Amino acid sequence: MTVRSVSIFTAELPFHAPFRISLSVMTGTTNLFVRLEASDGSVGWGEASPSPSITGDTAASMAAVAPRLARTLLGREVADLGGAHRAMLLEVPGNPTMRSAFDMALHDLAARKAGLPLFAFLGGARRVFQTDNTVSLDDPDTMAATARRFLKAGFRAIKAKVGTGASDDIARIRALREAIGPDIPLRVDANQGWDVPSAVRVLTETTECALEYCEQPVLRRDHAGLKAVREAVGVPVMADESVFDAEDALALARADACDYLNIKLSKSGGLWVGRQIATIGQAAGMACMVGCMSETRLGLSAAAHLMSALPIIRFADLDSHVDHVVDPVVGGIEIRDGRVYLPEGPGLGARPSEDFLASCPRQDIEA
Ligand SMILES: [Mg+2]
Known part of the structure; x- marks a missing residue:
């Protein structure tokens, strides 16, 4: 074929x-x-x-x-x-x-x-798993209100965007923990926004907020900086922008630069290399997350199948479609009470609706 x-x-x-x-x-x-x-x-x-x-x-x-x-x-x-x-x-x-x-x-x-769902084709078993929902960067009160709204919608893990400056970020993290109570996992993502001293200051001064982990505190190529943050604070460090492919994952493992890896198909070029990153994570003792950019439930379904297939992928951040005005996907993952349910049926189990596709400019390429 x-x-x-x-x-x-x-x-x-x-x-x-x-x-x-x-x-x-x-x-x-x-x-x-x-x-x-x-x-x-x-x-x-x-x-x-x-x-x-x-x-x-x-x-x-x-x-x-x-x-x-x-x-x-x-x-x-x-x-x-x-x-x-x-x-x-x-x-x-x-x-x-x-x-x-x-x-x-x-x-x-x-x-x-x-004739298999993608997770089974990849050698795994169906899993129902939690995803967080991500709070957009804003002032502390607005972020706290957004997090409370996510909890009302059933999400049971909160990720928050930070990284504009230590004092502001400390205020954001404290406001978020106050808003969601002590038991909901709270993760933050600085998207390379800090240097090592700022990262250490924020993560030390928010110890009482019990962050689950911190994504990408410093610049992507700064493996020594990631390692320095990791060794100075009690919060696990997750690489995101630092890990696109298997070679990046191996370099991070060799440098002892992080605790966790964030796999995104749009960085790795797809599932083939996503699996390789997870395998390196498995061997190096680095648990993984699957993340997203701004995919619909179609792209998110592919990431969810990967998560289902590979137990070393422990965390999910598959929330981008929540922001979209239109959901153009037939089938695919569903999120209920913050849990991700995979579709039945073979393959991805998701496709764009014919109505939606009729509104999209199209280019055909034949042999
Ligand atoms: Mg990130």
């Missing part, structure tokens, strides 16, 4: 409210859906969601490389997932976000062909 045709759909997805992190503010996202049709007529879906301040990829850069990646896959065996990864990496060494959509669609097709 080979790849017979490729279609790319451009999806404009506005947010309910602006989402702010220390690096950027987003009011919506332009995601690309990839539709791969195989020689037996079956169809697989993938999604690319750009986060320019993290990967450097944009909707325009993704659209620019998509036809080259499509032509790399046309005529290829669907089951050769590793070969496809290698071919795409050699064709487009950057743009992991666009590569991830093609990798996701190939995994969807291959699992469908096997």
Whole structure:
């Protein structure tokens, strides 16, 4: 079974409210859906969601490389997932976000062909698991109110964006812990916004807030800085921007630079390398999280299947669709009371609705 045709759909997805992190503010996202049709007529879906301040990829850069990646896959065996990864990496060494959509669609097709849900195709068993919901960066009172609203909606773990300055961030963390009470896990993400002294100050002065972990306190290449923070504070350190691929994960493990790894398909170029990162985490004793950019429930479903397949992935941050005004996905994961439920059925179990696709500009690439 080979790849017979490729279609790319451009999806404009506005947010309910602006989402702010220390690096950027987003009011919506332009995601690309990839539709791969195989020689037996079956169809697989993938999604690319750009986060320019993290990967450097944009909707325009993704659209620019998509036809080259499509032509790399046309005529290829669907089951050769590793070969496809290698071919795409050699064709487009950057743009992991666009590569991830093609990798996701190939995994969807291959699992469908096997008649298995993707998590089972990857060798795992279905899991129902908790996801946090992420509080956008704002003043302490606004962030506290948002966190309380998330608890009312059933979420049982809160992640908060910080990283604009030690004093402000200490006030934010204290306000959040006060708002959600002592028992709800609270995680923070500085998105590289601190230097080592600021990180140590914030994480030391908020000891009473019992943070579960801190994501990316310092610049992504600063492995020594990550290690220095980790050794100075009692809060586990999670690498996010520092870990795109397996080579990054190995370098972090060798440097003893972090406790946890955040896997995002849009950084790793998809599930193939996402699994490799998790395997390195397993061997190095670093538990993993699956995170997201601004995917719909289609891209989130791929990440949820990966989490379900691999027990070393202990944490989930699969909340991006909550911000979207429109949910264009049929099937896919559902979140009830902060828990993620995987779809039944083979493959990803998710696809964009025909109505929504009819509104999206489309590009077809054939052999
Ligand atoms: Mg992060």
